[in-house]
Amino acid sequence: MTSSTQPQLHLSHLDALEAEAVHIMRELAAELERPVLLFSGGKDSIVLLRLAEKAFRPGRFPFPIMHVDTGHNFPEVIEFRDRRVAELGETLVVASVQESIDRGRVVEETGPRASRNQLQTTTLLDAIEEHRFDAAIGGARRDEERSRAKERIFSFRDDFGQWNPRAQRPELWSLYNARVRRGEHVRVFPISNWTELDVWQYVAREQLELPGIYFSHEREVFRRDGMLYAASDVVERLPTEEPFTASVRFRTVGDMSCTGAVESTAATLEEVVAEIAATRVTERGETRADDRVSEAAMEDRKRVGYF
């Protein structure tokens, strides 16, 4: 019984990317025993939550949501996280960097350039081990950084949480080999093939709510190495780093100590999408101090198990 109406054959790139990501979500849920979805409160992980809804509703998510909390997050983001998880009715696990510090697992950096960014790795790996997770779903994208361009969608980590770029499994068609041994785990990146612009377009299309810091707002900031940072208790300023008020928005929401703001008046999704489409600087180049340190910075961190 075939009806005569012509089906809608044209799929937009967002439809195609969404279909791929939903397929990946379902595949990992089916093939792995204890997955967890990593949620940072950022736009990429907010998109992941929507994709999980698309993959599993009206059922529950077959995995909990985990936030690695540096203790230095923007308060708006934490408030957003709790509200969003409650709306979804899903389970939240918080892995706390502060706890790792208190338990002596890591040592806090000091001084004006101290950041808890590096410390997250230990907290994350400890949590993966403690909960015996065999898969961690992340929102990383291949356009973010050069070493990511070659990373697989199902990306393996050994017992030490390390990524070995030389020993990656070939990834053919949409046939993912998700097999892991005990102690190993796999990072799964459903939006690997998305760009920053795709993410923003998807946020606009799906009318996803984002934490307010993504839109232009007035904030106390200070300038360091040519970038703007939020003035807050968690970052020690040098004597020359006078705070001032500016109209800014954030392109990513990392730890307050290393996430830079851009000057912007884009206050709506439409305006942000337009601004991103016209932008001439990469997200990381513009706003992530941690990647500026060295050309191979990201690759080094990933080898030791960073997100």
Added chain:
Amino acid sequence: MATEQLMSTELLRLVTAGSVDDGKSTLIGRLLYDTKQIMVDQLEHIETTSKRRGDGYVNLALLTDGLRAEREQGITIDVAYRSFFTSRRRFQLADAPGHVQYTRNMVTGASTADVAVILVDARKGVVEQTRRHSYIAAVLAIPHVVFAVNKMDLVDFDEARFAEISEELRELADRLGIGDEVAVPISALRGDNVVDGSDAMPWHTGPTLLELLETVELTGDRNLDDRRFPVQWVIRPMSEEHHDYRGYAGQVAGGVWRAGDEVVVLPAGLRTRVAAVETADGPLDAAVPPQSVTIRLEDDLDVGRGDLLADPERPPAVTQELTATICWMSERPLAPRARLVAKQTTRSVRAIVGELESVVDIRTLADVATPERLDLNDIGRVRLRLAEPLAVDPYAANRTTGALILIDESTNETVAAGMVLEA
């Protein structure tokens, strides 16, 4: 550009291949640069690096190099994925290394590609590598192949030279059964016929490389005739509100799916009808590849992950034995009687390799019968016996239900890519 327009562009996946030094990195850099995808910080970075290396110009090839080890050796050794867009399309590019020892990487990049862009050096014409790259494009059934005849500046932009190479390429494509093939004369270094046209080659009246990529017709590449739906996941909320809900979630692999369609559940062979085609956002009139949807069935049957829903009038073969072309991807050679796992769509079954029927001599493209083993990067034809049945189509008819990977359970490695020839 209006936001709505930006949001409705079509996704095109392409793979690029070429021998070392044919100019592939330069070409990709040129595509990114001339479509204005290069950000200021990236450009600054390659300007500094070019200077440091003593290049006399901004080396666009540097935009696409990847991992540290590769940077040190100055070569590309793994597939790198990149994106760029124009107002007409959003491109997903798999940049595959060219050398014969990386055949498996090109196969990987080619597996999902709609278009292959194969580099040819205008001074050299068709060489062994060109034949190999074209062969892989044909075996992986990439629907469209574009030969980018590069370094035209080094042959004085000569029309006759290009015509000669085009003719050779056409013969090659015919022989390999490549359906849609076209050649473009370019200079990646100078940018001729890549994104913009070429003053130096006024005789070329056809489209530039980018124009080709923007206009190649993709809708016909999907199989819309034979309904196929591998069940990935069963949605059973068992909540108050959705008490009896049972939905089969998956990605459409063929045909057009609508409520009311007759269905056979394979391999069991049970029959029923589609009650609804829907997503988390609500019901759909119809679903086509590659949409991810949920299908509900009229009858309460025993259906689970690994089952295939299909059109009972045009079913796939259900079989425990099949012949496939495989590309061997492991350092350890494949010998007859090897025990492996075959993963096809959402089903994994144990498999025993029977006879190795042939292996391709990659230099001559001739089949060599009954090899003793397949080595890393070899492409050959094998017989597989399966512990349980699979529902398969020939790869030529369906690039999803005709594809499989082989996994070695002792190492968990993916050791081969397989394309079903007959079942």
